[in-house]
Amino acid sequence: MRSVNLADGTAVPVIGQGTWYMGERRDAAAREAEALRLGLDLGMTLIDTAEMYAEGGAETVVGEAIAGRRDEVFLVSKVYPHNASRRGVAAACERSLKRLRTDRIDLYLLHWRGGVPLAETVAGFEALRAAGKIRRWGVSNLDVDDLEELGAAAPGASGDCATDQVLYNLEHRGPEFDLLPWCRARGMPVMAYSPVGQGGALLRHPALAAVAKRHGVTPAQAALAWAVRGDGVVAIPKASDPAHVRQNAAAAGIVLPAEDLAALDAAFPPPKRKRALAML
Numbered sequence: 175m176r177s178v179n180l181a182d183g184t185a186v187p188v189i190g191q192g193t194w195y196m197g198e199r200r201d202a203a204a205r206e207a208e209a210l211r212l213g214l215d216l217g218m219t220l221i222d223t224a225e226m227y228a229e230g231g232a233e234t235v236v237g238e239a240i241a242g243r244r245d246e247v248f249l250v251s252k253v254y255p256h257n258a259s260r261r262g263v264a265a266a267c268e269r270s271l272k273r274l275r276t277d278r279i280d281l282y283l284l285h286w287r288g289g290v291p292l293a294e295t296v297a298g299f300e301a302l303r304a305a306g307k308i309r310r311w312g313v314s315n316l317d318v319d320d321l322e323e324l325g326a327a328a329p330g331a332s333g334d335c336a337t338d339q340v341l342y343n344l345e346h347r348g349p350e351f352d353l354l355p356w357c358r359a360r361g362m363p364v365m366a367y368s369p370v371g372q373g374g375a376l377l378r379h380p381a382l383a384a385v386a387k388r389h390g391v392t393p394a395q396a397a398l399a400w401a402v403r404g405d406g407v408v409a410i411p412k413a414s415d416p417a418h419v420r421q422n423a424a425a426a427g428i429v430l431p432a433e434d435l436a437a438l439d440a441a442f443p444p445p446k447r448k449r450a451l452a453m454l
Contacts, residue, residue: 175217176426178408180310180336181361186248188402189426190220191419192367192412197231202414203238209414210239214246216423222339222365222410224252224285225270233273241275249274250281250365252314252339255288262290263298267307281336282308286315286453293327296334314339314365317451318356335362341452342366342407344397344442345376348449358406368454369401369409370394381441385434395421399428400438 177185191213196206210221221240223232233251240247251274257266267282282302284295299311312335313324324335338357342349342364349364357364370377370393377383377393386396394411401409402425413419430438 175423176402178363178406180363182310182336184248184310186220186363186408187218187426188408189218189398189422190222190248190250190365190408190410191218191422192410193221193223193232193236194227194367194412195232196223196412196414197228197233197235203231203235206235206414207239209416209419210236211243212416212419213413213423214239214243216420217426218419218423219246220248220250220408220410222250222367223274224283225257225266226252226254226285230269230273233270237273237275244276248280249276249278250283251279252283252285255284255286255290258284258288258290258295258298260294260298260301263295264302267302271307278306279308281310281312283312283314283337283339284316287313287320291327292320292324296324296328300334310334310336312337312339314367315341315451315453318352321356337363337365337408339365339367339410341368341454342401343369343371343376344379344382344400344438345371346452347442347444348452351445351448353451354406363406363408366401366407366409369411370397372454379441381437385430385437388434389428389430391425391428392421394418395425395428396430398422398425399430400435402426403430403435
């Protein structure tokens with residue numbers, strides 16, 4: 175599995191595992207945990223979750239999946255904006271740690287921006303890091319102006335921010351205009367959520383299907399290969415089916431040549447101007 179280095183030199187796999195929509199059904203939890211364990215076996219050792227996902231249910235599934243394997247995992251979770259005050263983030267982190275059945279989170283993110291000042295959230299993150307509860311912190315769904323404000327409100331904070339997790343796929347290429355270059359210039363990898371889209375429309379697009387057919391892979395694999403084609407992007411697809419887990423892991427080895435990238439650019443044009451950051 176190829177890897178991407180965080181600013182502190184820590185290597186993480188270029189394709190990890192998402193958990194959005196996991197933990198919503200008790201009868202599916204064992205199957206979901208087993209899928210995550212298979213992903214670990216295949217080198218997708220970054221697992222991303224959040225207290226929002228099934229209101230903690232996904233974190234519970236992850237806790238089951240990583241039991242006895244914690245040291246293999248780069249564990250990412252996220253805090254609700256309304257819990258992102260200095261006191262609130264401490265309490266939220268403790269609840270997440272309990273559900274995850276671990277004593278530390280490798281990367282803890284602000285899920286999106288809310289009413290709590292960014293400087294206060296950062297102070298809460300730094301207190302958690304000093305206490306050993308988290309190893310690193312970052313953000314999600316923040317655009318360049320938010321990141322610049324983060325640095326202004328908490329001097330040095332933008333340099334400590336380990337990642338920005340955003341919606342990024344062929345249908346949503348807005349981050350390419352300024353966010354990806356801004357992050358790359360600062361050695362901050364971007365984490366792409368929903369890299370194969372939502373609802374299946376992207377995977378049915380004829381241009382993507384044609385690229386996939388040329389390589390003998392699925393459209394989802396071609397979409398993943400596109401998302402991680404350059405430096406500084408980690409994709410976190412979610413999969414509960416073992417076949418899909420294996421396909422996601424194999425996508426890290428797919429290299430799309432220039433003619434395929436040009437065909438996808440024609441079908442999904444890159445941005446020529448600033449666009450508002452899309453969210454799901």
